[in-house]
């Protein structure tokens with residue numbers, strides 16, 4: 001499937017675009033922000049991901065002749081064409097020309113912070129909404145899940161095994177990419193390996209063992225065929241007998257100058273079996289053979305197995321990683337923050353809601369992160385036009401009673417970095433291993449209480465005080481004027 005086209009959008013973006021064009025607003029400058037309102041997995045942080053694919057998609061943003069031919073066939077409710085030729089001609093000559101700023105992939109992020117800010121002609125900034133959300137919502141969800149799984153594994157390698165259960169071929173490749181960003185060591189998905197350069201790893205399945213008369217024969221044949229990739233799956237019949245068979249073949253391999261890499265456990269009590277398997281392997285002279293565990297694992301099970309002192313060295317995690325498990329999607333949104341009026345002045349915009357969490361933040365936003373003694377201490381969303389005060393007070397995004405001052409000695413960094421200027425890419429994109437290293441480093445700056453799985457401490461992230469006050473004033477005005 002070719003998703004590198006502006007048609008990867010909801011129809012309503014195109015009907016609005018036709019409307020903006022018709023009423024002369026297409027080229028009016030606007031600013032949109034992409035953000036989420038709630039952390040996934042009831043967790044304490046999220047890991048931004050997807051920007052690399054967003055950049056690639058935006059660089060290919062042009063309506064091809066076949067796209068326009070298709071749009072010309074769409075009927076309105078009266079059967080006549082939905083889009084007039086003048087609008088389609090406008091789309092045909094349209095060139096991507098927005099400014100985009102974004103928080104680099106692998107950075108830890110929090111609710112309401114713009115992960116991406118788009119400034120440019122209203123029609124263009126609007127048309128890209130759906131694709132940006134599609135890419136960033138999914139990859140941020142999976143990178144966050146992967147970070148949680150990898151933290152639970154306490155630095156031991158996590159192999160991503162999700163392809164067979166992922167949300168379609170495209171979702172699988174994106175999930176492998178995001179899982180690698182979040183800290184996974186490798187993927188079983190060979191296509192993701194080819195496309196993104198992610199290391200690929202694999203063992204073998206039960207079918208291999210079942211296709212032979214005996215398990216011993218199966219292991220012997222595998223060792224013969226793959227002497228340099230011998231991880232034996234030992235649970236097809238009886239797990240501990242399986243370990244004994246692996247040891248026997250491991251000894252034969254050693255005589256031929258090769259070393260058994262390890263075994264894989266895929267069912268039963270992984271804590272007890274791993275301890276028993278370790279004992280057998282050590283006693284037989286294979287202390288370096290690793291034990292891979294798989295079978296519906298996630299961060300909670302891995303944490304539990306660690307508490308049970310399971311002797312697992314490598315974790316194979318599939319379904320619950322690449323699908324998001326208990327959380328089907330990240331609810332990221334894309335909202336208008338400001339629009340430039342006929343006098344060239346930026347007018348902040350706000351969306352009201354009965355629910356405080358859904359009232360959008362107005363203005364052209366930037367995120368300032370404060371750090372003290374190597375620890376992230378708080379994030380302030382501020383209006384770039386108004387600037388950020390020296391002494392900053394961060395208002396809780398929804399609870400008016402809660403605010404926090406940042407110590408003056410804290411250092412700071414603005415998180416949104418220039419990616420496109422006037423449609424031209426200005427950011428050098430980091431490699432995937434660099435993004436993974438950035439993510440690993442970011443997580444070291446979060447207090448451990450924010451990283452725990454159960455009821456994590458909430459990190460201070462919200463709107464800077466003066467922006468909050470302007471927002472309250474706008475809410476009051478909007479309620480009386482609309």
Ligand SMILES: Nc1ncnc2c1ncn2[C@@H]1O[C@H](COP(=O)(O)OP(=O)(O)OP(=O)(O)O)[C@@H](O)[C@H]1O
Nearest residue numbers: 266267268269270271272294295296297301304308
């Ligand atoms: N010691 C343990 N503590 C907690 N959960 C465990 C432990 N060992 C295994 N599990 C998990 O329990 C779940 C059930 O495992 P079990 O092997 O009993 O069932 P299964 O998946 O039906 O087995 P099979 O793969 O043979 O069909 C899996 O998610 C597995 O990861």
Ligand SMILES: O=P(O)(O)OC[C@H]1O[C@H](OP(=O)(O)OP(=O)(O)O)[C@H](O)[C@@H]1O
Nearest residue numbers: 161266294295296297316317318319320
């Ligand atoms: O459990 P996941 O985290 O998704 O990891 C991938 C699973 O895929 C394979 O088996 P498959 O599920 O195809 O069959 P099985 O359950 O019978 O082993 C593998 O043996 C893992 O168990």
Ligand SMILES: O=C(O)c1cccnc1
Nearest residue numbers: 161188201202203204318
């Ligand atoms: O290589 C493996 O062991 C593997 C690959 C995909 C799914 N489950 C296991």
